[in-house]
Amino acid sequence: MRILITGGAGFIGSHIQDKYIELGHDVTILDNFSTGKREYLNQDAALVEGDITDENVVRRVIETGNFDLINHHAAQINVRYSFDDPVNVCHVNVIGTLNILKAMIDFKVPKIIFSSTGGAIYGSPGNLPVGETHPLNPESPYAISKMTCEKYIRNLSDLYGIRYTIFRYANVYGPRQIAKGEAGVVAIYTERLLDGRPPIIFGTGDNTRDYVFVGDVVDANALALTKGDGGIYNIGRGVETNVHDVYNAVSKAFGDRALEAGFGEEVPEVERIALDASLARTDLGWDPKVDFEDGVIETVKSFGVNVEGRFPG
Numbered sequence: 001m002r003i004l005i006t007g008g009a010g011f012i013g014s015h016i017q018d019k020y021i022e023l024g025h026d027v028t029i030l031d032n033f034s035t036g037k038r039e040y041l042n043q044d045a046a047l048v049e050g051d052i053t054d055e056n057v058v059r060r061v062i063e064t065g066n067f068d069l070i071n072h073h074a075a076q077i078n079v080r081y082s083f084d085d086p087v088n089v090c091h092v093n094v095i096g097t098l099n100i101l102k103a104m105i106d107f108k109v110p111k112i113i114f115s116s117t118g119g120a121i122y123g124s125p126g127n128l129p130v131g132e133t134h135p136l137n138p139e140s141p142y143a144i145s146k147m148t149c150e151k152y153i154r155n156l157s158d159l160y161g162i163r164y165t166i167f168r169y170a171n172v173y174g175p176r177q178i179a180k181g182e183a184g185v186v187a188i189y190t191e192r193l194l195d196g197r198p199p200i201i202f203g204t205g206d207n208t209r210d211y212v213f214v215g216d217v218v219d220a221n222a223l224a225l226t227k228g229d230g231g232i233y234n235i236g237r238g239v240e241t242n243v244h245d246v247y248n249a250v251s252k253a254f255g256d257r258a259l260e261a262g263f264g265e266e267v268p269e270v271e272r273i274a275l276d277a278s279l280a281r282t283d284l285g286w287d288p289k290v291d292f293e294d295g296v297i298e299t300v301k302s303f304g305v306n307v308e309g310r311f312p313g
């Protein structure tokens with residue numbers, strides 16, 4: 001297949017890029033390197049450096065690419081930043097996505113895989129793990145932007161027959177994660193410990209997230225190349241992990257060099273979340289394989305830490 005990955009130089013997109021190339025697909029990356037890194041680009045991927053908010057760039061890439069599928073991962077992903085600059089978040093996430101959809105319609109690209117958020121789109125549901133039919137209750141400009149994209153994709157699919165698979169990811173973590181994103185806490189704690197600074201737990205630390213390893217997310221994106229048309233799927237393990245558990249798992253990977261956590265003021269965010277991904281299991285045959293502690297060890301190792309408990313060098 002000929003595949004365009006937007007955001008393919010980023011954390012999740014670059015892993016998807018590697019998998020698609022391994023599967024023998026022809027991959028082009030569209031990225032503006034705002035958070036993505038050139039070193040993550042696969043030497044077998046073609047690169048277009050550009051911005052999804054630039055309609056001309058998007059149209060040119062899609063017109064000339066003859067793509068069978070667009071895997072759309074480029075976005076402004078920082079939830080806290082989205083409160084400070086909702087206009088920019090809307091511009092990148094919503095207008096950027098509309099530019100892509102419009103070009104797909106005009107140049108007849110049959111399918112899009114879209115990365116939405118299961119961690120933020122449902123708000124704080126009463127019963128966990130939450131399924132896809134739960135009412136949407138986004139509590140941040142970031143989550144509102146993702147919900148809006150989902151609705152545009154479904155609407156334009158109804159009108160123009162574009163096929164789609166929408167993934168609502170839980171908190172994705174793993175190697176190459178930047179310490180600034182929606183779910184960067186594993187990377188943040190790892191970076192702080194490497195710098196000799198204590199990890200900070202904001203508020204009580206009792207709030208929970210559903211952590212899914214990036215390799216499992218990549219598997220979902222590989223399955224959606226041939227399955228899952230018209231589907232919206234939660235991608236998570238359905239397990240609640242609180243901030244203390246994250247601190248403990250990262251500390252364990254650092255061995256006796258870990259530092260006591262510090263505490264900071266509570267920040268407004270979803271209190272508890274875990275996703276029911278049974279639909280992805282049934283429709284796609286998706287089965288997450290990596291449990292949290294193993295995934296944390298992989299992540300910490302990727303920062304150059306000797307996971308036996310010694311720093312490199």
Ligand SMILES: NC(=O)c1ccc[n+]([C@@H]2O[C@H](COP(=O)([O-])OP(=O)(O)OC[C@H]3O[C@@H](n4cnc5c(N)ncnc54)[C@H](O)[C@@H]3O)[C@@H](O)[C@H]2O)c1
Nearest residue numbers: 007009010011012032033034035036051052074075172183
């Ligand atoms: N990380 C998570 O836990 C998580 C959870 C839910 C959803 N998502 C979604 O998955 C996608 C990828 O997230 P990530 O964690 O890999 O983030 P990331 O910041 O590592 O990757 C985003 C990539 O998009 C690029 N990009 C950003 N704005 C762009 C623009 N205007 N034009 C072109 N390229 C642009 C960046 O340079 C980067 O390479 C995002 O859409 C995000 O909302 C992530």
